[in-house]
Amino acid sequence: MYGTRQMPLVRHALIPELPGRRTSGPLPWLTTIALVFVAVQLAFVVPGSGLAWDETVYVSQVGGNAPPAFFSAPRARGISYLVAPVASLTASTTALRIHLALMSAAALVVALWIWRKVLPTPVLVGAGALFTGLWPTLYYGPAAMPNLWCALGALTATGWVVRTLCGAAGRAGAAGAGAAVALVALMRPADGFWLALPLALAAVLVPGRRLPGLCAALVGGLVAGCVPWTAEAYAHYGGLVARLHRAGEIQGGLGWNLAVDDHLRALAGRTLCRPCDIGWESPATAVWWVMLPLLAAGGISAARRSGRGAVALLATATGFSTAVPYLFLVEYAAPRFLLPAYALLAVPVAEYIAYLFVRARRTRRPAGVAALALALVAHLGVQFSVLTHVVRTSHATSAEFAAVAGALNSMGVRAPCVVSGADAVPIAYYAGCASRQTSGHDASITPGALRELARRVPAAVLVTGGDAPPPITGGSRVVPLRDYRTYLLPGAATGGASTVPPN
Template identity: 80%
Template sequence: MHECPPLSPSQKTPAARPSPRASGPLPWLTAVASVFAAVQLAFVVPGSGLAWDETVYVSQVGGNAPPAFFSAPRARGISYLVAPVAALTPSTTALRIYLALLSAAALVLALWIWRKVLPTPVLVGTGALFGGLWPTLFYGPAAMPNLWCALGALAATGWVVRALREGAGPTETAGAGVAVALVALMRPADGFWLALPLALAVSVVPGRRLPRMCAALVGGLVAGCAPWAAEAYVRYGGLRARLHRAGEIQGGLGWNFAVDDHLRSLAGRTLCRPCDIGWENPATAVWWVALPLLTAGGIAAARRAGRGATALLATATGLSTAVPYLFLVEYAAPRFLLPAYALLAVPVAEHVAHLYARTRHSRRPAGAAALTLALAAHLTVQLSVLSHVVRISHATTAEFAAVAGALNRLGVRPPCVVSGDHAVPIAYYAGCASRQTDGHDASITPETLHDLARRVPTAVLAPQGGAPPPGAGGTRVVPLPAGRGPGPHRTYLLPGPATGRPAATGQSS
């Protein structure tokens, strides 16, 4: 069958529209989101603590400790998102529940935008495929920006597709601009790589150029990046200086082939830096290797249904958001590719829906059973990796809390300062400020730290067997609890208020 010219008015045919039977996707989408939230609440939230990056974001707006040092690459969007809860209570459980429910609602909203261009089975498949990935489930209740970039990318692309298909009304224009602004507020670089293909699509498609939509996309990008840029001038001496420092912290931006790193990290590595590990469990990456074939099959299926241009734009935008993490950054984390997974779920869902319809219409139970088994196996692998990641995360944050409790018993109590190895999360759990004398989070000199120790209890953490901190003379050295997270530690209690207090039971190694 020959498809009509991409995105032309003649594409508005009954074959390109959802059937009347599929005109009410909201109950189905709500069901998918309910399962998405339920899995988070049942398997991820209970017993969880805040990870390193989360303590930085949450401490900016409340939580348990003074604001941690905010390094150059970070943006404050996620801090704004968690502020309504973090400002009211330091409870991690309350924050997790809030984010789990909010992410489920946002998933419904992002998919609802597509209801005029995709049939219900494809919409539901998109939500189920994306929501069933272990990184999506793990970061749903997390105070991290990547899932929100993914949902914003899905929403922005949906608004643009609607505009190209049916015209750019005020709703589509404003919606696309707001969605891009949300992504840029969370991660400015992600906002750029999202807006780029969308702006090209509304600028170069013959006969369907939408200058207002292009302006909205660019305006949304600028608005979302504005706080980050303003802070660059206040704290870093300009935008160029902050970009340079951000690049240094990320190991330098340039040609870095990280595809294999991402492949290995799918076994359950939330951060693979440096990614010099072996391929621990190849079964966890089968779906990732098959993703290009599934996407191509979905584009072909969508083309036969009159939705080829929609699938192509979703694919192109998804690939664009993946480019910097696959080829420009020298390390890997599964969360980096969440925007790409959200958008590639659209053509993959087209392919799965086509396979299901074909096996059903041909009355081939074997084909339907094979498809069901493949999807069940995929979901089983995702839940297995999720269980592993949650277990490791809980063990790590429990050790952070144990070390913080030991410091509190040693007299390092608020107001206090913690420096050294793993100081950022441990200081958060102890209720202290974190101040580093070197590294990415350097914010104080050793001399100033010693001066500060004369006024408030101050501890410097060092790994067992590691070198003592500069100027450690006169300090009291105490071993701290060991575990699966940061490992055995010693603390150097600097001369000052903390050293005059008696050591307690938390001194055992």
């Protein structure tokens, strides 16, 4: 179907006839998608970009421009390992962005290539184009954030599981699936769990194809990926249970929280919607999102006609599983959270679109083909419009942080130094200072210890709007600085050999 020849590969209760014969190779098409993916990032996302708040935390752990920022309980160090080869050598944001853009494009090709024995080329290429055409995918391609890598890992793991269940993977299937789950767990342990859960169940519940070895590989990959996070829990957080509890507190408490409407509103260009008490600014940006379940259902139905129903069903079920915590358990929204779901749901959606195109052509309905093409062009236009808005907003924010940091440097707050208060984490990074908070999620120092530290190195406390300054600022010199009131703590020097103690 869809211009590809099929041959029987494996037949059993849930996975019927699948394509096992190579057609015109998908690699040139996948390479083209990857090149366009990189080109859009380099042309529209990378130029003039600075590191966002979370990025400064991850990058500072392995180099960059400042001492390591406080690493709160929910975070995992996978993305820090990924950026380390560049961040340890240079503080250049552009170099880091190019590195990540190229890496993400190469990983995309690998992840899709794994599916080549169970999907025809049009569906495979369509899935890649649909996923890379989303504004969150393009925006986070060159970002030092873990979510896109979780998406690519989820796509890879599911591809290996499908191939293994179909008998089209050989010995590499279980190892590949386990390694991909380990990558996701290394980036975000919770995402690794919600990915491994449906895949492991499929490995032991599919009639006629129960593969306990595959299930063991998936569980082993999850455990292996969580080892660094677990070890750090015992080293710095008082144990695994204590870290899980603290991570839940920072995320607002994990429990029943219907965040579907929050995600709808965030699609208009909010990289983080917390609290998400805004109006629905642009409903048109969420039309594709509302249609996604219907398109996926249509894709499953279309795939069944071609003998790939179980493939589309497993991709859909796994995608839904990765979305569950963010739609129903976390009380805020960020479009990046659902990238793993989008990557997997692109498979059944591509099945449905390919089916509609073939049907329109076979019935000689050029109007139908034109309508589908126009709908896809309109969708991409909306995605690009939101992307430009997000890029413009993020560039302005990072430029503001950099300007405040430059002003602090000009006032004598230069490395070694410390910054506390509002937006201290990114501003400290740009200033080359350590960030230390006396309260909140990133609390890492007591007020007395910060006051003592200020006697040895330059220290500044930032306050915004009408917020009252903390008691520690008593007797400090106040300097208005853009949207901040900057309190230079008494005893701040302009240089010296003193260093800021680690967190």
